[in-house]
Amino acid sequence: MDKSATMQTADPELMRAINRFHVLDTLRRFEPISRVEIGARTRLARATVSAIVSDLIAEGLVREGLADEVAEGTGPAAGRGRPRIMLRMNPQAAHVVGIKLSLHQIAILVTNLKAEVLLSLVLPVRTERIAPEVIADLLEDGVRNSVAKAGLRLGDILGIGIGVPGFIDHGAGVVTWSPIFGRAMPAFARMVGDRLGVPTIMENDVNLVTLAERWFGQGQDIDDFMVVTVEHGVGMGLFLNGELYRGHHGLGAEFGHVKLGLDGPRCRCGQTGCIEAHAADYAILREAARIIELPDVTDAFAAHQAIAEVTRLALEGDERLAALFTRAGAALGLGIANLCNVLNPARVIVSGAGTRAGSLLLDPLRATMETNLISALQGRIDVLVEPWGDDVWARGAASLVLEGIYRAPWSRVDRPKALIGA
Template sequence: MKTGDPELMREINRFHILDLVRRHGPISRVEICSRADLSSTTVSAITGALIEDGIIEPVSVGGIHEPTRGRPRVMLQLNPEAARVVGLRVGPHGILVAVTNFRGDVLASLELPVRVRRQPVPVVADLAEDAVRRAVVEAGLTLEKIDSVCASLPGMVEYGTGLVRVSPIFSARDTTFGEALSSRLGVPTIVESDANALALAEHWFGSCRDIADFAVVSLEQAIGLGILHGGQLFRGVHGLSHDIGSMVLGTRPDGSLLRLVDLASENAVLAGFEADPMLRDATSAGLGLRHAVDRLARVGAGGAEAVAVRGVVERAGRAIGIAVANVVTLFAPPRIVLSGSLLHLGDCLVEAIHRGFEEAVAEPLARSVSIVVDPPRDAARLGQGAAAIALCELYGSPWNTTGPVRPT
């Protein structure tokens, strides 16, 4: 790569302009010049090309006029028809699908309750295919109109190779789930971790639109970590996602290692309620966590049962807080977002997380980092997280195309 390569600089500017339109649109060319620190000539040339390619579109804003011409000001926004993608979220107890346009607006969503963990990978791929096809039809589209699909799931995923290295929903390791789904749909398919999808969704649609550096901790059956740095997802070798459930927090009396997943995953919390005779049936029906939440609400604040039940939740929260402190020690992000189904356990869990964090984090970092609790998402928002990954692929980077790849 040559430092002064004009074409590279044009692509970098093109990327930044498109990202500004996405984040702040409708936006004027004057504001783009100010935010991107680019000349009006450069902005006019690049936005003109983006309009010609059908990636952005001009809109006249009523009541706002150009100061010297008296005409309505022309603002720029993403062209929603530039591309359409499907976000597919595969979890232990169901499949969620969201079809979105190029702006990320949800055109149709679908939730399919199914015990994914009991099914072989080909069966899961068949179920996912059916769910995608149905959602696309409900959006008034055909598969030929879909530019790409992104499937997100808990665990460690190699974005570069499409391999699901390990996931609590698949018994086998190194699963080529994306390839299985792509062959069924005939649409390019990306596979990503839940945590990375949630992180990008927070940056595009959620509480972190205002910052480019933060981390998301996903608290479900796996405990994932998504990190955004400079507005880009941070991935490991081969695009490997981060699962911090294996983080070592101590040792057991027998000398074996005690990991975060042993204390704070959804399965670990439910195991703490195993004396409850209804738990097994509730867990088999995918309602184990809901049953735990109800039990927590019933026991109140006093008595031996309340102490035992709250102890399970508080132990999990403290472990999460210590793990979050370790993440802060390594990366020092200005914001940590907690997300995932475990947050249904409410204040008892969240307060324990904060106590564990304050206990373990270094004092200078404690003053620099805020912890934000993101309420558990509905089906459309979870699917939208996966769709954000697919859209990001279409936006591209400064080193390749920033717009939808159109068939030749």
């Protein structure tokens, strides 16, 4: 954080944009906060902070504290001289919509500038059975309805973020492969954006959870962490050096398709030996079907119920079913250890519905990970479990849009490199 604030650059406009982002981000994280405290946390000069805060107040993004909030100051400079004015974000200054597409449902929510949920809507839809155009139609109706119920108009919505499982080219807004769309490669973000007349961006759903962890969760205090999600598939979000890591083609961190061997079980992606094919819900169901009677789990609703049932039986003591979770946990632990040995994150956050298996999955995960870490890292990487629901995924989608708003002045400085510093 402080790195950028003290970065040397010859371009004053770019410098102002960077400083503004840091002031806004500090406000969001530590409000109510005084100008002096913002200066201390960002290491920006008092005059710089004052100028930026004046702009933010003029834009309606930030408000000065009411009289009864003035006395609350407890920061480093509290208690000296005249009372300090405390600053807060104005949560109503902007509204966004977050959407998560799953195989068995669509979750939509409307949030304010602080990603507080104003309204959420869940549509039970088997998305993989319907054409992208029809999903876009459903989203259009769902968003219009949710926005109206939240007491807003579409014109009040600054952006829509959509989380989709699979390989998503974030930059192009294109789905390269997804269990929902297959290989249809629809420019789905544009399909939705055009229907509603609102800027729409799309991202891999796990990247959204990672962003939400950074904004609100277990990743607020560290710059290097990974999020592993276990659900119908296995996903990963990487936060490295304080940024979401997307990779050169926007397809980075496809942990679910890291191979655990030269051969192995067949994966949904068409290849063999992927971690998903060992540890995801569908992999466990495939093995469970050899042990107990299961309904046809090619149906997303049925699969959703069946995995909950298999987990319940395993937790209640069915040893053959419990062994499936032990193996899945060990496969995840081995994969995570491999990545930790490469990237050395401070923390690994495990999330998703798969964590409902609790210690059945997580104990072997931790044990196998620990055994396979290089010795210098053993005992030094936290593994935390975050049993998050659908709202949080969609809230991550909202964060994606909010991040863009927070960074807006930065992205506006979009001109040929040769001109920077001229």
